[in-house]
Amino acid sequence: MYRSHTNGALRLANVNEEVTLAGWVQKVRNKGFMVWVDLRDRYGITQLIFDEERTDVAVFEMAKTLGREFVIQVKGTVIERQSKNPKMETGDIEISASELTILNASKTPPFTIEDDTDGGEELRMKYRYLDIRRNPVKENLIFRSKVTQEVRNYLSSDGFIEVETPYLIKSTPEGARDFVVPSRMNEGQFYALPQSPQTFKQLLMVGGMDKYFQIVKCFRDEDLRADRQPEFTQIDCEMAFIEQEDILNAFEGMTRHLLKEINGVEVGDFPRMQYDDAMRLYGNDKPDIRFGMQFGELNEVTQHKDFGVFNNAELVVGIAVPGGNSYSRKEIDKIIDWVRRPQVGALGMVYSRCNDDGSFKSSVDKFYDQEDLAKWAKVTGAKTGDLICILSGDTNKVRAQLSALRMELAERLGLRDPKVFVPLWVVDFPLLELDEETGNYHAMHHPFTSPKPGQLELLETNPGDVKANAYDLVLNGNEIGGGSIRIHDKQIQATMLKHLGFSDEDAKAQFGFLMDAFEYGAPPHGGLAFGLDRLVSILGGQETIRDFIAFPKNNSGRDVMIDAPAPIDDEQLTELSLKLNLKS
């Protein structure tokens, strides 16, 4: 027993008790005749006091040598503080120390172990074990643990069975590259790490497990973008004998439960929005609907004049920025610069001020009169005092650009309050997506997603129009989950794979086991997967997933703390029947 209590435990009621505490030295204040030490552990901070008069000389002298982050054990008596600290849970007491043991010394840490540290991102990642001592990081990890346990308890009590699926599997194309694992025992062959347990969970449905879930690591070898990780965690779920409605209800229930238990927020029925509407009204399949600023499509009310930019555009679309008329010309220029940044990519922006007197003042007054501008205001829902921002161009691009602007301005306007939670189902996703580079269609969700009943024929004629029983759960403008009803008929699956460009041979080699399984009584089934890292960070009121991962990797996929990946020796390569084939 290194301690009788943790550092968050002692209160006035414990006064006069003899206690043993252990932990890290947070702070030492040496007044010469008196030394105070803040002792920290996972549970809190307790103040120790060493007193020249009362403390044994050797102990007192040792106390003076303590440095930040030393690990110590202390025996002493709980006494009432003279000047209490109401901000600390243990702020009414302190420990009059009688014995002191240094369990381990510490070098001066490379950054301060405080809520607001002086350490930069790279340094904190290299010494992540020190970063984790900081309250915000520690609390995030504890928060994550709480969320996952809440998920497990909810799903278990709802009859879901957690089943572990294998990690050493077979390459399956899910839109990203697989990480592969050479097999020593099977020469020249490789396992793949799962991008998701998709095929296994479908096989579990064929196997009659009925309701499955798993909180599971998944792997994608992607060129990393900011805030993407090569390994990430999914709450993976699947159900049999269900329709889309059953799945939406089941996981709306789970999400509502989490919002209530974790955040104390009661949310009613989740609104639903068609994918097409989401794109039309927000330019985005994961709209943040905590605020308005819906898109107004302005082609009809802009393409009757001589303004070539609009006349030649596939889409002219605007939003009304609440109170935006107060922006100075300089501020508006900055907004225009912002949309022209390469990350956004607009060529320019037209705007119209909605003046207090009901008149308008636009940047294209040469072409449009007050009557025109009044129509723009009507279509975008702009009110007196607003600013209408308008972009134009190819539909897909301009929607993405205006969506980015909408989010940016909402952020600036404080409309994205992390304490407010507004979930949304986006439904009826297209089955296929056109790859603009290759001109081929590929599966928007994955190749196992079922087209809507009766739309199979459309595949031949208008593949881009086929809708799927696919849905995403959106929370505050972030996709936190997505899923679909799956194909459970071998013939339909074969047709689908053909349309996705698989030869019969490839289809058999990669998915033969699943197609075979469909011949032995596959039930109707479907599911959904939540991105746990994202879910936890949003419930935690933040948007950076890295802050909720104990040991994250950087944007090059490196763990800078352990310095991985790393070279392996030739002997190991030879055992694996491999040779390096370096490009450089």
Added chain:
Amino acid sequence: MYRSHTNGALRLANVNEEVTLAGWVQKVRNKGFMVWVDLRDRYGITQLIFDEERTDVAVFEMAKTLGREFVIQVKGTVIERQSKNPKMETGDIEISASELTILNASKTPPFTIEDDTDGGEELRMKYRYLDIRRNPVKENLIFRSKVTQEVRNYLSSDGFIEVETPYLIKSTPEGARDFVVPSRMNEGQFYALPQSPQTFKQLLMVGGMDKYFQIVKCFRDEDLRADRQPEFTQIDCEMAFIEQEDILNAFEGMTRHLLKEINGVEVGDFPRMQYDDAMRLYGNDKPDIRFGMQFGELNEVTQHKDFGVFNNAELVVGIAVPGGNSYSRKEIDKIIDWVRRPQVGALGMVYSRCNDDGSFKSSVDKFYDQEDLAKWAKVTGAKTGDLICILSGDTNKVRAQLSALRMELAERLGLRDPKVFVPLWVVDFPLLELDEETGNYHAMHHPFTSPKPGQLELLETNPGDVKANAYDLVLNGNEIGGGSIRIHDKQIQATMLKHLGFSDEDAKAQFGFLMDAFEYGAPPHGGLAFGLDRLVSILGGQETIRDFIAFPKNNSGRDVMIDAPAPIDDEQLTELSLKLNLKS
């Protein structure tokens, strides 16, 4: 909604209700004028009845076409059965079917979906999704889910935080080969899959997480023995500011909780045994103490005569087999054959019968008289009617041989009742183990295990004698968990690595991050890991872990269902900067 009820739900109280059921056709009995169908799902079986007189003609005809494992949906009325089946939970009722939909047909399955199937191991693995439909497999997976949830709830309520550690890490030697993962983004470099989260959980302790657990997949690229899997699941735990006693108490509590909640068995304080005693009394570091048959060392009472076999042996050791005097000469010869099998490897066996009249009859009467044999009986604890079996030779080998014989005979005598649970702590393991091939010592547990206080000096002089704060939890003769108090001092860790043959350079390259961490205030810490697959199978009263894994691999590390591992194409190899280097 494909169903109003599951197939395990309906009772007499539901009679006259209109219901919709869905599931698999377990069995069809066609009497011409009447067709009965057993409809199965995860929850049970419900009997359907189609009746020439009452059922719509088309529906009746369709019912006749149903085959085993067809997936169907049925509407009908719950009626009371004329001949009830008390063995079925739904045996009082049946469904008078009015509508029938075939949701999916099925080919005839390659083996019967019954508790006792006609399918062999390989076939069942290839069609694992059908095997999972069978009750015993399904129940095992549900059982596993229940055990893990129970573990999580227990540890969470005890203040443990579940933290996910990374899977793409760095090669660390833990006695087995690592699986490696080539990094595309870091040319010529590899991640390793964790053999355990050992270093990360230690870093979490340095990071102040205090009480950590994780149920986590681990990976070992071993030449597979029967019942080993290249990927397996661990309940991984670590605590800070603790001594060995704290850890034993914490996990004894958890195990006792599981035995009670899962098996309904109340167990008192777990006995503890020194490693040396376990080896001496049972020839084994994981003794099954549900029965006696302790070893009796017979050197003193055998080496005074002219029997060279015993006189030249390092160890002469015997066990008393209860009631073994009833074995015929032929049966004893079979036992001798058994110990001489290459898997056991004894050269022969000496025995002595303990006759009902108190006399003895041994296979070496030429050398030993009744007085000698009486001493043997005393040392081995043999009683009238027993058989004393004696092996001799090198201590380590002969202990392993006699231990194998002890387990085999206990099995035959029915002394290994899977419903009886007797846990045991084995403590004070040696720190190091001599590799007989190389003559080098290596870490028995792992290189981070702490020697017992005051024994560090022994490392120089008698490395084999150094004991560690290392312990195993044994249940019914199986190691279900093991752990140790770790080193938390950089200097001791460096000394240990030196003794294990690491150069300073290697130590720094492989464990530099951990050694660095020890310089910033590492607390005393230690932990334990349970093998979940093993734990679950033993709690489930079985010893084959494969039966409790949804998608296990075979002894060549292959998943025969999905046919993995598999070759990958040259393009992918090139992207990974690799070339094959085949031996054949």
